[in-house]
Amino acid sequence: MPKFSIALLPGDGIGREVTPAAFELAVEAAERSGSTLESTSYDWGTDYYFANGRMMPPDALELLSRHDAILLGAVGHPDVPDNITLNGLLLPIRRAFDQYANVRPAILYEGVESPLKNFRSGDIDMIVVRENTEGEYAQIGGFVHERHAHELAIQTAVFTHHGVERIIRYAFELARKRDSKRLVTSITKSNAQGFSMVLWDRVFREVAEQYPDIQTESLLVDAAAMNFIRRPNSFDVVVASNLFGDILSDISAIITGSIGLAASANIDPSHTFPSMFEPVHGSAPDIVGKGVANPLAAVLSAAMMLDHLGLAEASRQLDSAIRLLLAQARVRTADLGGLSSTDDVVAELKRLLH
Numbered sequence: 001m002p003k004f005s006i007a008l009l010p011g012d013g014i015g016r017e018v019t020p021a022a023f024e025l026a027v028e029a030a031e032r033s034g035s036t037l038e039s040t041s042y043d044w045g046t047d048y049y050f051a052n053g054r055m056m057p058p059d060a061l062e063l064l065s066r067h068d069a070i071l072l073g074a075v076g077h078p079d080v081p082d083n084i085t086l087n088g089l090l091l092p093i094r095r096a097f098d099q100y101a102n103v104r105p106a107i108l109y110e111g112v113e114s115p116l117k118n119f120r121s122g123d124i125d126m127i128v129v130r131e132n133t134e135g136e137y138a139q140i141g142g143f144v145h146e147r148h149a150h151e152l153a154i155q156t157a158v159f160t161h162h163g164v165e166r167i168i169r170y171a172f173e174l175a176r177k178r179d180s181k182r183l184v185t186s187i188t189k190s191n192a193q194g195f196s197m198v199l200w201d202r203v204f205r206e207v208a209e210q211y212p213d214i215q216t217e218s219l220l221v222d223a224a225a226m227n228f229i230r231r232p233n234s235f236d237v238v239v240a241s242n243l244f245g246d247i248l249s250d251i252s253a254i255i256t257g258s259i260g261l262a263a264s265a266n267i268d269p270s271h272t273f274p275s276m277f278e279p280v281h282g283s284a285p286d287i288v289g290k291g292v293a294n295p296l297a298a299v300l301s302a303a304m305m306l307d308h309l310g311l312a313e314a315s316r317q318l319d320s321a322i323r324l325l326l327a328q329a330r331v332r333t334a335d336l337g338g339l340s341s342t343d344d345v346v347a348e349l350k351r352l353l354h
Contacts, residue, residue: 003035005038006040007064007274009089010043010261011072011075011089012085014073014312016281018058018342025299026201026302029317036265044086044089045085045089046076065097068274073298074278074284075283077285083214085189092138101170101268102245104129104245105254106124106125107261108121108125123232124252127238128253129237130245131247133242165206168207169207171239172214175236176211183236184217184237185219186200186219188200189220190220200241228251232252234305236303258294259281262279263279264280265277265299266303267308281297291341292333292334293342296322299322303322306318317353321353331344331348
């Protein structure tokens with residue numbers, strides 16, 4: 001029986017509520033397909049920060065490297081600046097493990113209403129592929145004359161040919177695997193960013209020539225934001241830089257019904273290092289402890305984890321259970337217009353898995 005080791009990082013807020021639930025369901029799905037998931041939980045995040053002055057211990061990356069995958073809940077606290085939480089935990093993991101492909105599906109499921117008019121289930125089915133280790137989030141820069149009248153802040157975006165080429169190629173390979181439009185849309189702002197985005201455009205054209213079976217489209221990011229609202233059904237695979245992909249994937253999440261359905265994966269396609277899977281939603285401190293958090297984004301992220309580990313049938317079963325739950329429209333949390341609790345949703349998913 002294949003056995004996999006999973007690092008659980010529940011993190012903060014509702015992450016502590018949805019992560020164990022998602023893992024429990026992933027275990028059941030894996031067992032039904034003849035595999036075993038074992039977990040080690042790491043209590044890192046802002047509570048750890050308050051006690052130790054850092055988001056995770058010095059040997060955190062070494063500990064995580066021993067696992068096959070990482071399942072993350074959410075990170076964030078109202079009393080800690082987001083730049084500390086992001087740079088103290090999430091970004092170091094992505095960079096250290098070369099998780100250069102951030103993959104965020106956006107699907108308008110049966111039984112879920114879009115806030116957009118005239119779009120029904122199945123009309124929206126896209127994946128935003130976001131470059132995840134360089135670009136605008138490279139964290140190169142600093143302050144001069146900090147906190148004085150003439151303070152200077154420098155933030156440098158880093159785009160390498162290697163980094164741009166591999167994420168664009170990943171998007172094309174993904175488009176080939178999807179039973180959809182076989183279209184890759186590239187997002188830039190090369191009219192204003194005359195070096196980094198011009199490089200991106202040029203590499204996109206170079207890679208596209210090697211995939212004559214895939215259609216292509218190039219959009220400026222402002223036009224893309226508009227078209228995510230105006231014609232979201234026209235997109236298939238969207239590839240973008242770290243910043244642009246981050247913003248657009250939040251738009252894609254909300255137009256498909258709720259950020260509580262938005263899953264994501266931070267992938268090292270080579271499998272050299274563990275990949276990390278996480279819901280897109282934040283720690284939601286306003287609903288912590290109320291038992292009403294939607295666990296589906298975390299469960300969908302766990303299904304992506306199963307697929308990455310080679311457990312395609314287990315992933316399919318978990319995904320099918322979620323789709324059936326949504327289509328039945330009986331058990332759902334408040335963000336989807338229902339009155340169900342987190343535990344109600346988990347219990348119903350368990351029933352549908354059996």
